[in-house]
Amino acid sequence: MTTSFASALTAARDAAASQHYPQGALYVVATPIGNLADISLRALHVLQIADCVACEDTRHTQGMLRSYGLDRPGGQLLAVHQHNEAEAAQQVIARLQQGERIAYVSDAGTPGVSDPGARLCAAVQAAGLRAIPLPGASSVTSAISVAGAVTPAQGENGFVFAGFLPTKNAERLAAVQQLAGEARCTVLLEAPHRIVDLAQALAQLGQRPVTLAREITKQFEDIATMPASELAAWLQASPQRVKGEFAVVLHPVARQQESGEAERVLQLLLAELPTKSAVKLAAEITGAGRNTLYERALELKRAPENE
Structure with a gap:
């Protein structure tokens, strides 16, 4: 067992073991997006009692579980990713119908938002079985929480999650043009090898404020807000700025704009x-x-x- 999390496992049992965890249910478990300490006590407990852990990448998940002292035999890990989700969902349903508790985790964050999990949950519920959420880390809500973008005084209430924009340049530009007409706060996600391309496409939004949240919760976390027209130059000013995963918050259009x-x-x-x-x-x-x-x-x- 990893010494630093031994007390956390004990705390998880003390805090969560008395709650009811029905059999024959899928537990959708949010896992850390970087900092391992962001795991919840309920998540640790469910990962201990689950009969099987379905996951986006078995090697990645085994490494995470090992960090918490929850190493599992390979037979208790089931791969459920974007390429096999529909087929693997039937395996999950069959095991749930036998009364097993199955935890589902993506590689990081909350499953079913930008990662696989939505089709799995839909199939489970269509089969008359339960999907139970265990909330936790999310790059989307984390970025919004520090961007200062969702306030009534700034224009529209609420926010829109747009996820990853198209990878082809013309399609990406068209998508940004559509976003220009969305007055509400909008959250995008982007990978390091495409972040400059995205920034160049967002330049057409001019002075609209944008918050870049890079490597959230990790050692080199970086959060900066600037006009959309300045994003590309800011990123290219330092090689470090284009490394890591990004959540990009387009601030709402102010009424006066x-x-x-x-x-x-x-x-x-x-x-x-x-x-x-x-x-x-x-x-x-x-x-x-x-x-x-x-x-x-x-x-x-x-x-x-x-x-």
């Missing part, structure tokens, strides 16, 4: 259509955020006619 054309279109449509229909069409025509347009429509409706 939105084009006056959106309001002009909205006013024309309000004169002829109900509010909801006018807002929907104005958003589709101009690319402005629907929530912002709706709030503005209500303001215009309340305003005196001679204003």
Whole structure:
């Protein structure tokens, strides 16, 4: 057993063992995205009691389990990755129907978000079986938590998770053009060998603030915010800056940045259509955020006619 986690395993048993862990259920377990200490006590307990650990990469997962002192025989590890997820899901279902507890982990973070796991969970639930989440590390929420991007004062509420954009240049540029019309905070993911290409594509967003979160929770973690037009130059200024995995947060479009054309279109449509229909069409025509347009429509409706 790894000495540094021996007390954590004891704490996991003390804190979580009294809870109910039904048999015949799939436990979707979030694992650290870098720092091994980010594992939860419930995750450690479930990884101890599971009859089998399904995982994206058996070698990677065996190494992680060994770090916690939870080394398992190879027969208790089942590969479930993007290339075999549909087929492997049937193996998981068969074992669940026999009453086994199966934990599923991806290589890092929360399964089923950008990693495999969604099709597995859908198949398990379609078979009338339970999929139970064990929350934990996520690069998406970690990046948002420090970006300072999701606040009502900055424009639209909430955020959009767009994941990895297309790898081909023309398709990537088209995707960014679509994102330019999304006023809400948007989170992207990118690999080190494509981050400069992504930054160059995002340059068309001009002064829109972007937060780059690199190697979150790891030794060389780096988080920086700047205008989209400056991203590529910033990355290329140091070889270290293009290493590691990236979460990229596009800040929401502030109300004062939105084009006056959106309001002009909205006013024309309000004169002829109900509010909801006018807002929907104005958003589709101009690319402005629907929530912002709706709030503005209500303001215009309340305003005196001679204003």
